[in-house]
Amino acid sequence: MMSNATLSIGGTNVEMPVLSGSIGPDVVDIRKLYAQTGAFTFDPGFMSTASCESSITYIDGDEGVLLHRGYPIGQLAEQSSFLEVCYLLLNGDLPRQDEYANFTRTITRHTMVHEQLSTFYRGFRRDAHPMAVMCGVVGALSAFYHDSTDIADPEQRRIASHRLIAKMPTIAAMAYKYSVGQPFIYPDNRLSYSGNFLKMTFGVPAEEYEVNPAIERAMDRIFILHADHEQNASTSTVRLAGSSGANPFACIAAGIACLWGPAHGGANEAALNMLREIGRPERIPEYLARAKDKNDPFRLMGFGHRVYKNYDPRATVMQQTLREVFEALKINDPVFEVALQLEEMALNDPYFIEKKLFPNVDFYSGVILSAVGFPTEMFTVLFALARTVGWVAQWNEMISDPAQKIGRPRQLYTGPTQRDYVPLNQR
Numbered sequence: 359m360m361s362n363a364t365l366s367i368g369g370t371n372v373e374m375p376v377l378s379g380s381i382g383p384d385v386v387d388i389r390k391l392y393a394q395t396g397a398f399t400f401d402p403g404f405m406s407t408a409s410c411e412s413s414i415t416y417i418d419g420d421e422g423v424l425l426h427r428g429y430p431i432g433q434l435a436e437q438s439s440f441l442e443v444c445y446l447l448l449n450g451d452l453p454r455q456d457e458y459a460n461f462t463r464t465i466t467r468h469t470m471v472h473e474q475l476s477t478f479y480r481g482f483r484r485d486a487h488p489m490a491v492m493c494g495v496v497g498a499l500s501a502f503y504h505d506s507t508d509i510a511d512p513e514q515r516r517i518a519s520h521r522l523i524a525k526m527p528t529i530a531a532m533a534y535k536y537s538v539g540q541p542f543i544y545p546d547n548r549l550s551y552s553g554n555f556l557k558m559t560f561g562v563p564a565e566e567y568e569v570n571p572a573i574e575r576a577m578d579r580i581f582i583l584h585a586d587h588e589q590n591a592s593t594s595t596v597r598l599a600g601s602s603g604a605n606p607f608a609c610i611a612a613g614i615a616c617l618w619g620p621a622h623g624g625a626n627e628a629a630l631n632m633l634r635e636i637g638r639p640e641r642i643p644e645y646l647a648r649a650k651d652k653n654d655p656f657r658l659m660g661f662g663h664r665v666y667k668n669y670d671p672r673a674t675v676m677q678q679t680l681r682e683v684f685e686a687l688k689i690n691d692p693v694f695e696v697a698l699q700l701e702e703m704a705l706n707d708p709y710f711i712e713k714k715l716f717p718n719v720d721f722y723s724g725v726i727l728s729a730v731g732f733p734t735e736m737f738t739v740l741f742a743l744a745r746t747v748g749w750v751a752q753w754n755e756m757i758s759d760p761a762q763k764i765g766r767p768r769q770l771y772t773g774p775t776q777r778d779y780v781p782l783n784q785r
């Protein structure tokens with residue numbers, strides 16, 4: 359049932375509709391507030407603002423629930439595959455067998471990149487951060503694939519979406535290969551999405567590359583866990599960039615740029631660095647004390663989340679995946695013990711309990727990726743690879759909405775009021 363909220367402002371009462379979604383908190387529809395009152399709302403960081411309507415992903419941060427098109431992330435991570443989750447995010451339902459086969463074939467067919475794109479990499483220094491390379495190369499895709507940049511054409515949007523999902527592993531692996539001075543490896547379409555990525559990253563032309571099934575499965579699961587996450591900073595960036603009508607390749611490059619920040623996708627790199635710095639369990643209390651000290655900017659990386667005020671359900675799967683990878687590779691790294699003990703001590707510490715700070719997806723992912731052989735600089739690249747489908751699905755949802763408008767927030771202006779220009783020689 360639709361209800362109204364009443365706001366009293368400057369002696370006038372304004373009625374605003376309260377809208378309900380299928381689940382989750384109601385929203386107060388303030389779209390007419392400015393027209394009716396001349397006032398804006400003020401919500402930096404979007405703490406109380408729903409920026410759009412969406413039917414893709416649902417998060418209940420208090421309960422630690424994450425659903426993609428209604429399916430719990432734990433079930434998808436356990437039973438599905440990354441490409442199936444891609445189909446689900448893009449199309450709204452799980453595919454039938456023929457639909458899944460067609461989708462897999464289509465994505466597989468698009469895995470190669472234009473040969474000239476490889477020369478693009480050589481413009482970067484060898485020691486460039488691979489995320490810098492990703493921002494540049496993905497942005498450059500619009501110069502190579504003109505035939506899928508007309509956003510008004512649903513077929514072109516579909517092709518661009520498939521191209522982005524299919525080419526991202528190739529582009530990411532090439533960024534890695536360039537940084538280590540090894541030749542680029544072409545995609546091998548006999549392999550799975552994740553197996554192919556592992557081969558393009560760790561294979562060399564001089565040797566046969568055998569995909570380790572346990573690592574392939576772990577990689578696929580990590581991709582699933584990062585596939586989408588509602589209106590996070592990078593997704594909102596993609597939507598905002600796309601709202602002006604920018605082409606999808608440019609929008610995804612904008613998302614990659616946003617993801618790079620340490621408070622977002624860069625956190626797994628920061629979390630692993632922190633765990634390595636801690637080094638041994640005896641030093642954990644020292645770091646916990648620093649995280650709690652208001653005068654110390656240090657934060658426990660991989661802990662806390664804007665939305666989750668409970669255990670991040672992705673962290674649960676990550677911890678399990680970490681065990682599997684360590685077992686498959688017979689790794690005995692003290693960093694795992696540090697991570698487990700740090701988690702336990704933080705979860706029992708009044709500061710973290712009171713502020714509802716729990717491990718997030720990034721707490722364990724860095725340890726896994728490092729065990730698989732990725733250097734830390736590649737972690738955010740892998741996040742970008744997996745999140746591409748989420749960005750693309752959200753971008754498509756926005757563009758196909760007939761009510762879509764350019765995103766244009768307003769502000770609370772606190773600068774100087776109007777004043778007259780004084781010529782330079784009189785100042």
Ligand code: CMC
Pocket residue numbers: 587590620621622623625649650656657658659660661662663664665713715718719720
């Ligand atoms: N360690 C210590 N204290 C923390 C931490 C932390 N990791 N996270 C939050 N707090 C404290 C913070 O100091 C603040 O205390 P007070 O109320 O006394 O000022 C309170 O908890 C609330 O923090 P906030 O910064 O206002 O919360 P936010 O919602 O703006 O920030 C966050 C969320 C993820 C940026 C933050 O928790 C953080 O910096 N965590 C570490 C970085 C990290 O792991 N990021 C990955 C996020 S998950 C992956 C993704 O979605 O990209």
